[in-house]
Amino acid sequence: QVQLQESGPGLVKPSETLSLTCTVSGYSISSGYYWGWIRQPPGKGLEWIGSIYHSGSTYYNPSLKSRVTISVDTSKNQFSLKLSSVTAADTAVYYCAREPDTCSGGSCYNWFDPWGQGTLVTVSS
């Protein structure tokens, strides 16, 4: 059974860098798939941040791209998120998730499953 667990500071000061790690168990990141980060401000909807392949290939939400770095450590079966120059608007529950896919007739469909339980990060001085 694949499980993901986010970890990192729950409080970050404005203008600093938010850093989170997602530890994967029950599945080797090196086996494949993309792995993603999604966030949800309190009481609001979901926003995709970015995703990484086990090889290190990444793609990011263009609205956050200038501030986001996602990396992977296959030896620890972890992937990480860094978000720089944070403001109060970055306060959210941050989720990590696996991004499986299936291909049929030349089209490849992907989705997020499973998700970690999420971790609340508050940006405040």
Place this chain on the structure above:
Amino acid sequence: DIQMTQSPSSLSASVGDRVTITCRASQSISSYLNWYQQKPGKAPKLLIYAASSLQSGVPSRFSGSGSGTDFTLTISSLQPEDFATYYCQQSYSTPRITFGQGTRLEIK
């Protein structure tokens, strides 16, 4: 970016009701559409992928349909555990993955 608009934003229904939630894309996304269920304080859970494929372990009362710009999630007979918020998500325009704003399903 492709905008995903769900309707209604909230819905009241009773146990046993048949419920339909709609998701409309601002441009055609073929079948690149997924549905998630989220309960308070919990992570989203995948229900449907590729518009109509039921995720393993999800009850058969959930179904998805649609292609192009218009999609629906149907719950054939509401159960008490189905009261939650539902989100659609498009994966057509990677790296511009976007979610709908959510539909809150409440007990009448």
